[in-house]
Amino acid sequence: MAHRIGIIGGDGIGPEVISEGLKVINAAGVNLETVEYDLGGDRYGRDGTVLPDEVIEEWRSLDALYLGAVGTPDVPPGLIERGLLLKMRFALDLYVNLRPFTYAENNVDFCVVRENTEGSYAGEGGVLRQGTEHEIATQGSVNTRMGVERCIRFAFDLASNRKGHLTLVHKTNVLTFAGDLWERTFNEVAKEYPNVDTSYNHVDAACIYFVQSPDQYDVIVTDNLFGDILTDLGGAISGGIGMAASANLNPTKTGPSMFEPVHGSAPDIAGQGIANPTAAILSGAMMLEFLGENEAADRIKEVCADPAVQVEGTSSIGDAIAQRLV
Ligand code: IPM
Numbered sequence: 001m002a003h004r005i006g007i008i009g010g011d012g013i014g015p016e017v018i019s020e021g022l023k024v025i026n027a028a029g030v031n032l033e034t035v036e037y038d039l040g041g042d043r044y045g046r047d048g049t050v051l052p053d054e055v056i057e058e059w060r061s062l063d064a065l066y067l068g069a070v071g072t073p074d075v076p077p078g079l080i081e082r083g084l085l086l087k088m089r090f091a092l093d094l095y096v097n098l099r100p101f102t103y104a105e106n107n108v109d110f111c112v113v114r115e116n117t118e119g120s121y122a123g124e125g126g127v128l129r130q131g132t133e134h135e136i137a138t139q140g141s142v143n144t145r146m147g148v149e150r151c152i153r154f155a156f157d158l159a160s161n162r163k164g165h166l167t168l169v170h171k172t173n174v175l176t177f178a179g180d181l182w183e184r185t186f187n188e189v190a191k192e193y194p195n196v197d198t199s200y201n202h203v204d205a206a207c208i209y210f211v212q213s214p215d216q217y218d219v220i221v222t223d224n225l226f227g228d229i230l231t232d233l234g235g236a237i238s239g240g241i242g243m244a245a246s247a248n249l250n251p252t253k254t255g256p257s258m259f260e261p262v263h264g265s266a267p268d269i270a271g272q273g274i275a276n277p278t279a280a281i282l283s284g285a286m287m288l289e290f291l292g293e294n295e296a297a298d299r300i301k302e303v304c305a306d307p308a309v310q311v312e313g314t315s316s317i318g319d320a321i322a323q324r325l326v
């Protein structure tokens with residue numbers, strides 16, 4: 001039976017890279033039944049639609065969502081990010097953002113497990129006395145025991161199935177309230193996983209280690225904002241952000257998970273056929289893996305790891321990968 005997938009190409013280079021991802025999935029022999037959703041900054045500019053609740057309800061019966069990128073320069077900052085991407089992550093309870101990095105040249109082979117529904121992204125805070133010299137803006141970080149624990153448990157499970165090493169990244173020396181909750185939860189859950197070695201890095205130090213000794217990492221677990229920043233750096237040390245894939249997971253599988261490249265809509269290079277589709281293709285492979293299509297997923301990942309497929313041009317890279325799969 002075909003997997004039912006919602007496709008959100010989105011804005012900028014989003015539709016270009018997703019169409020290469022679909023080409024590659026097809027070449028790998030997996031049958032998808034796709035439903036297209038016209039959403040993003042362009043759609044908002046046309047009729048003011050961001051993400052209607054009815055669309056989310058429709059998505060609940062799908063097997064997965066495959067998204068390119070959303071955001072256009074003319075839309076006010078946050079409107080599409082919060083109104084579409086974060087709304088989707090929160091409404092579908094996609095509480096793990098899994099971002100793998102492999103790059104043999106730099107000894108990179110690790111995964112970041114980013115908490116995806118809380119922290120500074122939760123939207124807690126507000127503005128008072130706006131526009132006056134007494135203006136106040138607060139933006140809190142929300143950390144619940146339940147939210148932190150389920151993310152940490154996912155990371156321990158992942159580490160047990162990989163090299164058995166898990167690093168907590170935070171800033172416990174300054175963010176003492178949230179840091180204490182994360183550290184205590186991490187240490188408590190660790191007792192249930194005697195097969196996993198653990199360590200802790202402050203986020204600023206982790207930035208140095210990412211660049212100087214990335215081979216020390218296997219799995220990293222961290223909060224939403226640290227995970228956002230660290231995974232751009234992860235892309236930069238693994239052949240560029242055009243290679244970085246991600247999975248927004250609801251590990252309980254009570255609804256669809258969402259798969260998207262880490263990069264954004266890159267309006268500066270949209271429509272020129274020069275965006276690297278590898279991140280989108282690898283996100284497609286993560287989707288196949290989550291759908292149980294392990295063999296096709298492994299084959300796509302193996303082909304993508306071959307530097308020879310990194311030719312010039314969006315569709316040429318897609319073709320080079322697809323050709324090796326049929
Ligand atoms: C990402 C992006 C998003 C995030 C933005 C577009 C809301 O940067 O997926 O990393 O901050 O999570």
Ligand code: MN
Pocket residue numbers: 228229232262
């Ligand atoms: Mn980001």
